[in-house]
Structure formats: structure tokens, C-alpha cells
Amino acid sequence: MPVNLSEPNPLHLFPIAGVCIGVTEAGIRKAGRKDLTVFLLDEGTTVGGVFTQNRFCAAPVQISRQHLASGASVRALLINTGNANAGTGVDGLERAQRSCHFLAQKLGVEQHQILPFSTGVIMEPLPVERIEAGLDAAIADARPDNWLRAAHGIMTTDTVPKAMGAQVQIAGITVSITGISKGAGMIRPNMATMLGFIATDACVSPSVMQELAMELAEGSFNRVTVDGDTSTNDSLLVIASNKADHPVIQSLSSVEGQALKHAMLNVARDLAQAIVRDGEGATKFITIRVQGGRDADECRKVAYAIAHSPLVKTAFFASDPNLGRILAAVGYAGINDLDQTRIDLFLDDVHVATRGGRNPAYREEDGQRVMKQSEIAVTVDLGRGDAFDTVWTCDFSHEYVTINADYRS
Amino acid sequence: MPVNLSEPNPLHLFPIAGVCIGVTEAGIRKAGRKDLTVFLLDEGTTVGGVFTQNRFCAAPVQISRQHLASGASVRALLINTGNANAGTGVDGLERAQRSCHFLAQKLGVEQHQILPFSTGVIMEPLPVERIEAGLDAAIADARPDNWLRAAHGIMTTDTVPKAMGAQVQIAGITVSITGISKGAGMIRPNMATMLGFIATDACVSPSVMQELAMELAEGSFNRVTVDGDTSTNDSLLVIASNKADHPVIQSLSSVEGQALKHAMLNVARDLAQAIVRDGEGATKFITIRVQGGRDADECRKVAYAIAHSPLVKTAFFASDPNLGRILAAVGYAGINDLDQTRIDLFLDDVHVATRGGRNPAYREEDGQRVMKQSEIAVTVDLGRGDAFDTVWTCDFSHEYVTINADYRS
Numbered sequence: 001m002p003v004n005l006s007e008p009n010p011l012h013l014f015p016i017a018g019v020c021i022g023v024t025e026a027g028i029r030k031a032g033r034k035d036l037t038v039f040l041l042d043e044g045t046t047v048g049g050v051f052t053q054n055r056f057c058a059a060p061v062q063i064s065r066q067h068l069a070s071g072a073s074v075r076a077l078l079i080n081t082g083n084a085n086a087g088t089g090v091d092g093l094e095r096a097q098r099s100c101h102f103l104a105q106k107l108g109v110e111q112h113q114i115l116p117f118s119t120g121v122i123m124e125p126l127p128v129e130r131i132e133a134g135l136d137a138a139i140a141d142a143r144p145d146n147w148l149r150a151a152h153g154i155m156t157t158d159t160v161p162k163a164m165g166a167q168v169q170i171a172g173i174t175v176s177i178t179g180i181s182k183g184a185g186m187i188r189p190n191m192a193t194m195l196g197f198i199a200t201d202a203c204v205s206p207s208v209m210q211e212l213a214m215e216l217a218e219g220s221f222n223r224v225t226v227d228g229d230t231s232t233n234d235s236l237l238v239i240a241s242n243k244a245d246h247p248v249i250q251s252l253s254s255v256e257g258q259a260l261k262h263a264m265l266n267v268a269r270d271l272a273q274a275i276v277r278d279g280e281g282a283t284k285f286i287t288i289r290v291q292g293g294r295d296a297d298e299c300r301k302v303a304y305a306i307a308h309s310p311l312v313k314t315a316f317f318a319s320d321p322n323l324g325r326i327l328a329a330v331g332y333a334g335i336n337d338l339d340q341t342r343i344d345l346f347l348d349d350v351h352v353a354t355r356g357g358r359n360p361a362y363r364e365e366d367g368q369r370v371m372k373q374s375e376i377a378v379t380v381d382l383g384r385g386d387a388f389d390t391v392w393t394c395d396f397s398h399e400y401v402t403i404n405a406d407y408r409s
Numbered sequence: 410m411p412v413n414l415s416e417p418n419p420l421h422l423f424p425i426a427g428v429c430i431g432v433t434e435a436g437i438r439k440a441g442r443k444d445l446t447v448f449l450l451d452e453g454t455t456v457g458g459v460f461t462q463n464r465f466c467a468a469p470v471q472i473s474r475q476h477l478a479s480g481a482s483v484r485a486l487l488i489n490t491g492n493a494n495a496g497t498g499v500d501g502l503e504r505a506q507r508s509c510h511f512l513a514q515k516l517g518v519e520q521h522q523i524l525p526f527s528t529g530v531i532m533e534p535l536p537v538e539r540i541e542a543g544l545d546a547a548i549a550d551a552r553p554d555n556w557l558r559a560a561h562g563i564m565t566t567d568t569v570p571k572a573m574g575a576q577v578q579i580a581g582i583t584v585s586i587t588g589i590s591k592g593a594g595m596i597r598p599n600m601a602t603m604l605g606f607i608a609t610d611a612c613v614s615p616s617v618m619q620e621l622a623m624e625l626a627e628g629s630f631n632r633v634t635v636d637g638d639t640s641t642n643d644s645l646l647v648i649a650s651n652k653a654d655h656p657v658i659q660s661l662s663s664v665e666g667q668a669l670k671h672a673m674l675n676v677a678r679d680l681a682q683a684i685v686r687d688g689e690g691a692t693k694f695i696t697i698r699v700q701g702g703r704d705a706d707e708c709r710k711v712a713y714a715i716a717h718s719p720l721v722k723t724a725f726f727a728s729d730p731n732l733g734r735i736l737a738a739v740g741y742a743g744i745n746d747l748d749q750t751r752i753d754l755f756l757d758d759v760h761v762a763t764r765g766g767r768n769p770a771y772r773e774e775d776g777q778r779v780m781k782q783s784e785i786a787v788t789v790d791l792g793r794g795d796a797f798d799t800v801w802t803c804d805f806s807h808e809y810v811t812i813n814a815d816y817r818s
Contacts, residue, residue: 055747056740056765087736089750089766122733123767186720186737227719229734230741310636310719310805311595311813318814324531325638327496328595331465332639338464341498356465357498358532396719398810404720405727 001159003285003374003394005277008148008163014176015144016199018042018241022142023153026134028127029082029120036134037153038103039077039197040142045241046206047074048213049115052189052234058086059096059126060116061233067100067112075113077237078103079195080120080131081156081182086232087123095126102132106139119156119182119195119233151180154195157403158184162274168263170256171246175202177264181271185280185404187226188308189217189234189272196221196271199239202260203248211252213238215261220268224392226279227400228308238264276392281399284316285375291388292344292381298335302380303391305333313396316376321367323352330380342383348376410568412694412783412803414686417557417572423585424553425608427451427650431551432562435543437536438491438529445543446562447512448486448606449551454650455615456483457622458524461598461643467495468505468535469525470642476509476521484522486646487512488604489529489540490565490591495641496532504535511541515548528565528591528604528642560589563604566812567593571683577672579665580655584611586673590680594689594813596635597717598626598643598681605630605680608648611669612657620661622647624670629677633801635688636809637717647673685801690808693725694784700797701753701790707744711789712800714742722805725785730776732761739789751792757785 019041026036041047049068051061068074078099085092100114118126141149151161165178183194204212217236242248249257277285288306293299306312309329315322326345331338340356350366351359370376428450435445450456458477460470477483487508494501509523527535550558560570574587592603613621626645651657658666686694697715702708715721718738724731735754740747749765756779760768779785 054737054740055742055744056736056749056752084733087733087762087766089764091766121731122737123762124733125767186734188741229718229720229737232733232737232740309638310809311638314810314813317810320814322530324493324496324533324641325595327465328463328531328638328641331463331641332597333464335464340465343465353496353532355498357496357500358534396810398807400719401723401726401805401807401810404723405729 002278003282005160005274008151008161010148012165013147013163014165014167014178016176016178016241017144017201017243018045019199019239020142020144021146021150022138022140023146023149024134024137024141026130028080028130034153035081036131036138037079037150038138038142041075041239042241045074045239046204046209047237047239048209049235049237050213050217052231054230054232056087056232058084058118058233059088059092060085060118061235062093063096063100064115064235067115070112072110072112074115075109076103076107077115077117079117079154081154082120083118083124083126084120084122084233085118085126088125091125095128098128099131103135106135115237117195117235122232147178147180154180154182156182157280158182158278160278162271164267164270166263166267168259170202170260173244173246175200175244177267179267179271181275183275184278185226186229186231187224187275187279188228188230189221189224194231194234196236198264198267199241200264201241201243203242203244203246204240205248205250208249208252209238209240212261216264216268219265220272223390224272224276225304225307226276226394273392276394279394280403281397282394283397284395286316286393286395287377287390288393289377289388289390290380290382292383292385293387294385295387296389299387299389300391302330302333303389305329306378307391307393310396316395317397319371321364321371323367326378327353344381344383346379411687412691414569414683417560417570419557421574422556422572423574423576423587425585425587425650426553426610426652427454428608428648429551429553430555430559431547432555432558433543433546433550435539437489437539443562444490445540445547446488446559447547447551450484450648451650454483454648455613455618456646456648457618458644458646459622459626461640463639463641465496465641467493467527467642468497468501469494469527470644471502472505472509473524473644476524479521481519481521483524484518485512485516486524486526488526488563490563491529492527492533492535493529493531493642494527494535497534500534504537507537508540512544515544524646526604526644531641556587556589563589563591565591566689567591567687569687571680573676573679575672575676577668579611579669582653582655584609584653586676588676588680590684592684593687594635595638595640596633596684596688597637597639598630598633603640603643605645607673607676608650609673610650610652612651612653612655613649614657614659617658617661618647618649621670625673625677628674629681632799633681633685634713634716635685635803682801685803688803689812690806691803692806693804695725695802695804696786696799697802698786698797698799699789699791701792701794702796703794704796705798708796708798709800711739711742712798714738715787716800716802719805725804726806728780730773730780732776735787736762753790753792755788
């Protein structure tokens with residue numbers, strides 16, 4: 001059961017001029033599932049992308065990186081579920097290239113103008129012939145108002161499709177932003193999440209798109225974790241179709257650049273948090289804010305130590321205010337000169353620990369009350385500076401074990 | 410159910426001359442449990458200790474470190490379960506000191522000749538008065554052949570007491586080694602495990618004891634993990650009563666030093682592996698060997714990434730050869746210049762992946778056969794050097810969630 005996450009409202013998923021999306025069933029792993037999605041991008045579209053830092057990155061990640069680096073304008077995205085095409089060696093690279101080749105032929109563009117994305121089981125050969133066979137249906141299905149179908153089309157262990165939209169004024173012109181994401185397990189993005197695609201009709205210079213993609217990833221997908229496992233296939237692609245009628249944004253620090261970035265960051269953050277809310281087996285959504293650090297890096301390190309501790313996560317699942325486990329995680333997070341006597345811990349507004357020990361005014365029933373909520377904020381104050389950072393995660397339940405002991409069967 | 414771990418054989422638990430152990434029920438947390446253990450050490454005993462690197466280390470860890478650093482000869486250990494005296498601030502330090510004071514008075518020694526050890530729930534005040542009230546019974550119970558009772562006396566979520574013994578010839582004299590340990594969860598020792606005590610009647614110079622303790626920890630407790638949570642209370646104490654009739658060992662690199670260290674390391678490793686075999690919810694014992702690294706550090710980093718991955722651990726639980734999850738963990742372990750095309754993966758003697766891709770000769774039924782075993786060896790070859798390291802861990806089951814969602818209740 002996802003945590004306070006409902007089906008996307010189709011009215012908020014704005015079509016983006018210049019971006020058509022088609023979805024079909026190609027039978028890549030199982031029959032009767034939408035598993036092949038294409039994005040067709042008009043000429044003049046600019047894109048930026050960030051990809052997993054996992055050194056065992058999948059073949060499509062390697063190919064997408066190459067194609068982006070070639071500087072060619074991107075004209076289509078080719079996305080499949082059911083197979084990650086990771087841990088597949090040279091053969092996997094060839095199969096990813098061949099799938100791009102087939103789509104490029106049908107669209108009359110160059111192979112390196114296609115970016116491939118895959119998600120699913122690792123270490124199985126990609127069934128390229130099934131992808132090829134499905135392309136015509138996917139292309140025939142392509143239209144601008146297909147975002148919700150696309151959100152369905154990229155799901156794997158997700159239980160809810162993830163899609164968000166927003167509108168913002170840029171130089172007096174209303175521009176639209178719509179994005180989708182997927183992911184529920186193997187979620188500890190390091191540059192991006194499993195898969196995320198965010199498009200706008202705003203006009204953004206190609207030179208700015210990579211910076212925009214990185215900033216969006218940093219403020220959203222790079223701040224969530226489900227199980228601490230960084231995927232081989234994480235990819236976030238940011239698309240600007242440049243169809244809106246305003247001057248091209250040349251810098252993110254301009255007024256217009258800031259406005260667009262802020263609006264897109266809200267969409268990205270909602271999409272990233274949706275992944276946590278739909279995290280495998282999740283019953284609670286936990287916000288971990290670490291403040292009072294010397295720099296944001298050490299705050300993030302502590303936040304992730306708490307977010308990844310199986311003991312902390314099972315205590316949340318049990319609604320058990322066994323909060324010493326949080327202190328233990330703070331202690332092993334890797335800050336070597338940490339002084340435990342300066343540390344404070346809050347659960348929502350309940351002051352649990354002060355100066356490294358139990359707060360004399362803390363009453364177990366107050367901790368218990370907060371632990372029973374479906375949304376919980378943990379705040380740790382390190383008492384050694386002014387920096388802070390925030391990470392979002394979920395709890396660890398029986399259902400997580402069930403899902404991951406059964407995933408392939 | 411512990412994995413291939415049976416009750417210790419009392420015949421192998423050699424009494425150590427000069428070391429008497431007493432155990433009693435002090436009612437520290439629950440009634441009817443042996444929860445208070447004292448080690449009484451004859452004059453002339455030398456000790457070395459290593460403690461958790463968790464910056465939120467418990468009060469008894471801080472006090473034991475201080476007392477060891479004072480250079481005073483250690484005359485007793487005071488061990489309680491049911492309460493970790495961690496996350497307890499200044500008050501916790503005072504309570505730990507007071508418990509040492511009471512025992513010192515009864516034994517007629519100095520307070521700083523006592524080392525305190527606690528394990529149990531974090532962030533609760535230590536009930537010093539109950540410890541004081543239990544001391545007479547513990548002292549009255551003290552005898553050299555009490556190791557098995559002591560192994561029982563230090564258990565928390567352990568299901569099997571952990572005790573091992575060995576004998577070895579030093580300069581023609583038979584010396585004995587006996588040790589106990591406890592721990593099942595919050596196990597990712599960083600210098601030592603939850604609690605481990607290993608004693609010998611061999612004669613070892615005080616100047617060598619610390620080095621001996623560190624080498625034993627490095628080769629045993631610092632190579633196991635259950636859940637990746639480094640405890641606040643990890644402590645390993647190594648005791649030499651100096652009662653055997655051989656010249657004092659002045660250096661670990663001498664023939665006698667090597668012989669003793671080797672024999673003690675076998676005991677330490679068995680004790681450390683016993684903790685994994687009895688890991689919370691464990692159904693399988695996994696040996697992860699990473700070879701072909703540039704140095705042992707990077708091999709260990711990769712081994713721990715695999716050992717801590719919830720996805721890998723649940724796949725072991727399910728006996729599902731979903732081995733791409735292991736490759737993914739190798740990829741995010743933190744070796745930045747890792748070349749995935751040089752990596753090989755073996756499950757026991759089954760060659761699963763070669764050059765970063767599926768081995769063409771690999772058959773799923775072979776992987777399946779190994780995954781069903783209760784003891785599994787994973788070997789990863791990084792293909793970039795000659796270094797190697799090994800880590801021992803267990804799988805991740807429903808039972809783990811149940812245990813940790815219920816621990817305090």
C-alpha cells in the first residue's frame with residue numbers, strides 16, 4: 001500500500017507541445033503488460049540527462065551517455081520495462097544499439113539521435129526482436145496527451161503510476177511542465193532515479209539543459225532512498241521543447257531561469273517522493289532532516305545512515321519509538337570528530353534526546369504517538385555548524401522481504 | 410533457526426587458570442534471566458581491548474577505554490545485558506562508574522581496575538542499584554569452569570550461546586584458549602563485535618596485548634556483518650592470565666607469538682562466525698570473497714556492499730539466483746575507476762558471470778542448486794590486482810523484520 005499517494009490527476013498532466021508519447025505491449029517479459037514507450041521530440045527540442053553512478057551501469061545508460069555527448073539533437077526516447085539490459089557485457093551494448101537503429105529507421109533520423117532506457121531484470125539478454133516488432137504500434141499511439149499511459153508504461157514493481165504537472169509564468173507567458181517517474185526498489189539514486197522524464201515547452205538554451213538536469217536531480221531524486229541499493233539503470237532526462245513564446249533562457253540564474261527551475265524542481269521532488277511513498281513494502285513516509293552540521297555533505301551522510309539502517313526502518317514499521325537506534329546510526333555515519341554530547345533528536349516536535357542523552361522531559365507516549373503516524377519527520381541537530389540537508393525514505397516491512405524474495409518468479 | 414550452529418561442547422571450553430567467572434540473575438530488564446556476569450582476574454593478568462568506532466559509543470565503552478588507558482592492571486570485568494547504557498549522556502557515565510565502584514569495593518581493588526560492559530536497549534537509564542544488589546551472588550558463583558554459563562549470561566537476541574576453546578603448544582607447553590561472544594543484530598563491528606571475551610593462560614607481555622587484540626578483531630569480528638548497523642557497544646577483550654609455564658611472549662612476530670595468535674584467531678573467527686550463523690532471522694551463512702583487487706581495502710568495500718544489500722540478502726533468503734543484484738552492488742561499492750568488463754562472479758564453483766556479462770556456459774539450474782544450500786560462497790574477481798579479502802554474512806528474512814519490529818515489546 002503506497003503511503004498517501006493517489007493516482008495522478010489527468011487534469012494536471014499538461015500536454016507539452018512538441019512532445020508526443022506512444023505506449024504499447026511488446027511482450028518483452030510478460031504478456032498483457034504495457035512495456036514499450038516512445039517519446040517523439042520535435043526538432044528544436046533541447047535535453048539534459050543525468051545517469052546512475054553505478055560502475056555496473058546498464059548498456060542503455062552507456063549508449064544514452066554516448067549519444068548525448070555526441071551533441072546531436074535528440075529526436076526520440078525508447079523505453080522498455082521487463083529487462084534492464086544490465087550485466088550483459090558487449091552483447092548488451094549491441095542489442096541497445098540495434099533497438100535504437102530500428103527506431104531511427106522508422107523515424108528517418110540518425111541512430112545517435114535516439115536515447116534508450118531499460119528497466120527490469122538484470123543479466124538477461126534484451127529481446128530486441130520483440131522491441132522491433134512493437135515499434136509501429138508505439139509510434140501509431142503517439143500523442144501529446146499520453147502522459148498517464150506513459151506513467152503506466154514504465155512501471156515495474158510500482159503499484160501506482162507516478163506523474164506530475166505544473167504551470168509557471170516565464171516572461172509573461174504560461175509554460176507547462178509534466179513529468180513521470182518509476183521505481184520502488186533498488187532505490188538509492190546517485191545522480192538520478194530508476195527512470196524519470198520531465199518535459200516543458202519552455203525555451204531553454206541547449207547549453208543550460210545539463211546544468212538544469214543536474215540541479216533537478218540533486219534537489220529531488222538524489223535525496224530519496226528505499227533500500228540503499230543504487231540501481232544500474234537510474235536515468236533522469238529533462239526535455240525542453242522550446243515551443244513557448246518567450247525569449248530563450250540562457251542562464252539558470254536569470255529571473256526566468258530561476259522561475260523555471262523552481263517550478264520544475266517542485267515537479268521533480270513530487271516525483272521522487274512518489275517513488276518513496278510507493279517504495280517496496282512501504283507503510284510510512286519519513287523525512288530525515290539533519291541540521292547543525294559543518295557542511296551539507298556531512299548532514300547528508302548522517303541522514304543516509306539513518307535512512308539505510310534496517311534497525312531504524314523496522315522500528316518505524318513497528319511504530320516502536322526505539323529511538324536509540326537513530327542515535328546509533330548517527331554515531332556510525334562516518335563523522336570522525338563527532339561529539340555525542342552536542343546532539344539533539346526530535347520526532348516531529350517531540351524533543352527526544354538532548355546533549356546525546358534522553359531528554360528528561362521526554363515521555364514515551366509522545367514518541368509513540370508520532371511513530372504511529374504515516375508521515376514522520378526526524379530531525380537531528382549535530383550542534384557543530386549551520387549546514388543542513390534532507391533525505392526522504394520509507395520504513396522496512398515484511399512486505400519488502402516478500403516482494404524481493406518473489407520478484408523474478 | 411541458527412545456520413549450522415550447535416550448542417558449544419563443554420569439553421572444549423577449557424578453564425583458564427587465573428580467570429574465574431560468576432553469573433547471576435539481577436533482574437536488570439526482565440526477571441528470570443541470567444543478566445549479570447563478572448570475570449575475576451588474578452594479579453599478573455594482561456589484557457588488550459578494542460571497542461566500537463561508533464561515535465555514539467556507550468558509557469561503558471568510554472569508561473573501559475579510560476580504565477585501560479590508565480595503565481592500571483585490570484582485575485575484573487562487569488558485564489550486564491538488558492540495558493546498553495548508550496545514548497544516556499553524562500548520567501550514563503556516572504552510572505557506569507558507580508557500578509565499577511561497587512564491584513571494586515567488594516573485591517578490594519581500585520575502581521579503575523574494573524572494566525564495565527553493557528548490552529541491551531539503548532537510551533534507558535542503567536539500573537545500578539539492581540546491579541549492586543546482584544554482585545554478591547555473581548561473585549559467590551565465580552569459578553574457572555563457568556564459561557558456558559557466561560556464554561548464556563551475555564546473550565540478548567541470541568538463540569544459541571557462543572563459546573569456543575582451543576589448545577596450542579607454546580615452547581613445549583600446552584596453553585589453553587577459551588572465548589565467548591554474543592550478538593545477533595546491530596552487527597557490523599568496526600573494531601570488535603557486540604561483546605567478545607577471549608582468555609588464555611599463556612604468558613604475554615602487557616605491551617603486546619593491545620596489538621594482539623587488534624589483530625584478532627581485524628581477522629574475525631571486523632569481517633562479519635548481519636545488518637550493517639555498527640553497535641554503540643561493540644567490545645572485544647583479550648585476556649592472558651600468564652599462568653602457563655613458558656617464557657613471556659614479548660613479540661607477536663616471534664615463533665611463539667605467531668603460534669598463539671594463530672590459535673586465538675581461530676577461536677575469534679569461530680566466535681565471530683557464530684554471531685552471523687545466529688544472525689537475526691538468518692537462514693543461510695554466506696562467505697563473500699572478493700579477489701583480484703588493487704588492495705585489500707577495496708576488496709573489503711565491495712564485499713560489504715554485497716553483504717549489506719537488502720536485495721542480495723532477500724535473494725539469498727528466497728534461494729533465487731537473481732545474481733544481477735550482486736553485480737549491481739559491486740558497481741555501487743565505491744570503486745570509481747572500476748571496469749565492469751573485467752569482472753567475474755562465481756557461486757561456489759559455478760561460473761555465473763564473466764567479463765561483466767552472463768557466462769554463456771552458465772545454466773540457471775546450477776545457480777539454483779547452490780542458492781538452495783545453507784552455506785554459500787560468493788566469489789567476485791575484480792580483475793585489477795592480486796589483493797583479496799573475505800566477509801561473512803547471512804541472509805535477510807521475514808524473521809529479521811519480526812524480531813526487530815518486536816524487540817522491545
